[in-house]
Structure formats: structure tokens, C-alpha cells
Amino acid sequence: MSRVAKLAEKINQEGGDLRFDEIMAAHTTFKVGGPADCWLRPASGSFAACAARLFTEAARERIPVFVLGGGANVVVSDRGIRGIVLDTGSCRGESTPPQAGGACGETLSFGAGTAVDEAVEAAAAKGLDFSFFAGMPGTIGGGIWMNARAYDHSFSDFLSTVTLLSRNGEFRTYRRTDDFGYKRSPFQSTDDLILGGTFALPRRATEDIRLQMARFRADREAKGQYRFPSAGSAFKNNRAFGKPAGKIIDELGLRGFRIGGAEIAPWHGNIIINRENARAEDIKTLCDEVRGRVKRETGFTLECEILFAGEW
Numbered sequence: 001m002s003r004v005a006k007l008a009e010k011i012n013q014e015g016g017d018l019r020f021d022e023i024m025a026a027h028t029t030f031k032v033g034g035p036a037d038c039w040l041r042p043a044s045g046s047f048a049a050c051a052a053r054l055f056t057e058a059a060r061e062r063i064p065v066f067v068l069g070g071g072a073n074v075v076v077s078d079r080g081i082r083g084i085v086l087d088t089g090s091c092r093g094e095s096t097p098p099q100a101g102g103a104c105g106e107t108l109s110f111g112a113g114t115a116v117d118e119a120v121e122a123a124a125a126k127g128l129d130f131s132f133f134a135g136m137p138g139t140i141g142g143g144i145w146m147n148a149r150a151y152d153h154s155f156s157d158f159l160s161t162v163t164l165l166s167r168n169g170e171f172r173t174y175r176r177t178d179d180f181g182y183k184r185s186p187f188q189s190t191d192d193l194i195l196g197g198t199f200a201l202p203r204r205a206t207e208d209i210r211l212q213m214a215r216f217r218a219d220r221e222a223k224g225q226y227r228f229p230s231a232g233s234a235f236k237n238n239r240a241f242g243k244p245a246g247k248i249i250d251e252l253g254l255r256g257f258r259i260g261g262a263e264i265a266p267w268h269g270n271i272i273i274n275r276e277n278a279r280a281e282d283i284k285t286l287c288d289e290v291r292g293r294v295k296r297e298t299g300f301t302l303e304c305e306i307l308f309a310g311e312w
């Protein structure tokens with residue numbers, strides 16, 4: 001048995017879902033990605049304890065641990081991921097605060113692995129408005145890490161506290177300050193695990209919230225976001241460009257431009273789709289090609305919003 005497998009077996013005391021050579025395409029919305037040496041979704045109810053053991057033991061043995069939420073913003077390489085993938089899907093209601101869906105006045109707390117759409121629904125049921133993120137794939141933890149943004153609202157607009165676990169196994173509570181920006185969170189410069197977040201949400205009539213949720217979902221549908229596997233916007237917008245990244249790409253006539261199975265969506269310049277059995281390498285090459293052309297033609301440097309994970 002490999003060192004990685006031995007460690008994973010040892011820390012998985014509560015019988016979580018542990019798999020070896022797990023194909024990551026099954027865990028990403030782009031539907032690409034080769035095998036992870038080991039993929040672990042700890043048993044629900046003991047996620048935090050298991051993650052703490054994993055972090056301390058893996059650090060001691062110098063085994064890398066990659067944290068995966070809903071896989072809605074990552075391109076995992078065709079070679080896969082070395083070490084252990086910690087999947088947060090079971091980080092929901094916990095003895096470690098916050099409790100998924102626990103209400104306290106106008107605030108709501110969700111475990112990191114809660115699907116964003118599920119959180120939006122839970123908030124609406126309590127008359128709290130988190131509707132801007134209706135229909136957005138991914139988890140609460142991933143949304144906090146990315147500082148996800150939709151319909152002019154960022155996660156950080158509502159966030160009050162975040163429960164964190166450091167790589168040396170220490171828990172702490174982060175209180176929001178101003179260190180968030182456009183699709184930028186302070187967690188991007190640490191390797192802390194987000195265990196959950198508490199959001200202060202405006203109170204509104206549930207039927208108004210539900211109407212708005214339906215409008216946002218329909219708008220995403222109309223924009224073709226779910227037509228093919230993707231990770232949403234491929235490139236970040238930048239005020240300095242004077243126009244959205246997608247418009248710049250459109251103006252260069254790159255809609256429908258294809259490398260292997262990866263394609264710039266024919267209906268939107270800033271969405272890369274897995275048109276037909278794309279490899280992760282196709283997506284990466286396409287991103288590099290688009291960035292190169294935009295730089296040459298306009299002088300602008302596009303920044304990828306999608307993240308490249310694993311062994312490239």
C-alpha cells in the first residue's frame with residue numbers, strides 16, 4: 001500500500017467515502033480531470049475532526065492535500081492530482097459551528113459543503129434574501145474562497161464570519177474586514193480550509209425572494225450557462241479594459257474557436273465549453289491561445305478566472 005493510501009486509511013476513522021485513483025472528471029462541472037491518488041469525503045458529522053487529523057498528519061508526512069468544493073471553477077489536469085483530495089461535500093451540519101442552515105436573527109450559517117443553491121433555498125424559506133446566487137453551481141466554501149459574484153453582488157457583501165481550519169490543525173473564526181475585492185478573498189493567499197460561513201442577509205417577503213430567484217435562474221438558462229459542461233466565466237473582468245472580457249473576445253471573432261474538444265461558446269465570448277470529450281489540456285491551450293491573441297491585438301492581459309489544479 002502506498003504512503004498516501006496508508007495515511008488516508010489511518011485518518012478515515014469514522015468510515016467516510018475513501019477512493020483511490022478516483023477520476024476527477026466525475027467531480028468537476030467541466031467534466032475533465034484524471035485520477036486523484038486518493039479522494040476522501042469524510043463521514044458527515046465528523047468532517048472537521050477528520051480534516052484536522054488529515055492536515056496535521058499530511059503536513060508531517062509532506063503529502064499534499066487539495067481542497068475541493070463543488071468543482072465548479074476548476075480544471076483538473078488530465079494527469080490528475082497527486083496526494084489527497086479532501087472533498088467538502090459532507091461538511092454540513094456539524095458540532096463545530098456553524099451549523100448548516102441554523103438561523104439566528106437576520107444571520108444564517110452554512111457548512112462549507114452546502115450547495116450554493118441549497119443555501120439560497122434555505123434562506124428564502126426563512127424570508128432572508130440570498131437570491132443573487134440562485135442557480136450558481138458550487139458550494140458555500142468555494143463561493144467564499146472565490147468571493148463569487150453574480151448580479152452585482154459578491155459573497156463578501158453578506159459575509160460576517162468564517163470558520164477556518166489551518167494546516168497545523170488549529171480552528172479559528174475570521175471576522176470580515178475590507179480585505180475582499182472583485183473575485184478576491186483573503187483566503188486565496190492562505191491554505192486554510194473554510195469550514196463554514198455566517199451571512200447577514202436582508203429580510204424580505206418570501207414570495208418576492210422566490211420571484212427574484214426564478215428570474216435569475218431563467219436568466220442563466222437563457223444565457224446558455226447549462227448547455228454544455230463549463231466552469232462559468234473563463235476570464236475575469238477588469239475595469240481598466242473598459243468593456244467586459246467576453247466583449248473583447250467577441251470583437252476578435254473568437255466565438256466558436258475550438259481546440260480539441262474545448263470551444264469558446266458560440267453564444268458567449270467568456271464561456272469556454274467542453275463541446276466534445278475535451279481534455280483538460282485542450283481547455284488550458286485554448287485559454288493560453290485566447291490570452292495570447294487578446295494581448296497581441298489589444299495590449300490587455302486577461303486573467304483566468306478558472307483555476308488549473310493538479311499535475312500539469
Ligand SMILES: Cc1cc2nc3c(=O)[nH]c(=O)nc-3n(C[C@H](O)[C@H](O)[C@H](O)COP(=O)(O)OP(=O)(O)OC[C@H]3O[C@@H](n4cnc5c(N)ncnc54)[C@H](O)[C@@H]3O)c2cc1C
Nearest residue numbers: 069070071072073137138139141142143148149194231232
Ligand atoms: C454554469 C456555471 C455558472 C457559474 N456562474 C458563476 C457566477 O455567476 N459567478 C461566479 O463568481 N462564479 C460562477 N461560476 C463559477 C463557480 O460556480 C464559482 O466559482 C463557485 O464559487 C465555485 O465553488 P466550488 O465549491 O465549486 O469551488 P471549487 O471549484 O471546488 O474550488 C474553487 C477553489 O476554491 C477552493 N475551495 C473550495 N472550497 C474550499 C473550502 N471549503 N476551503 C478552502 N478552499 C476551498 C478550491 O481549493 C479551489 O482553489 C459558475 C460556474 C458554472 C459551471
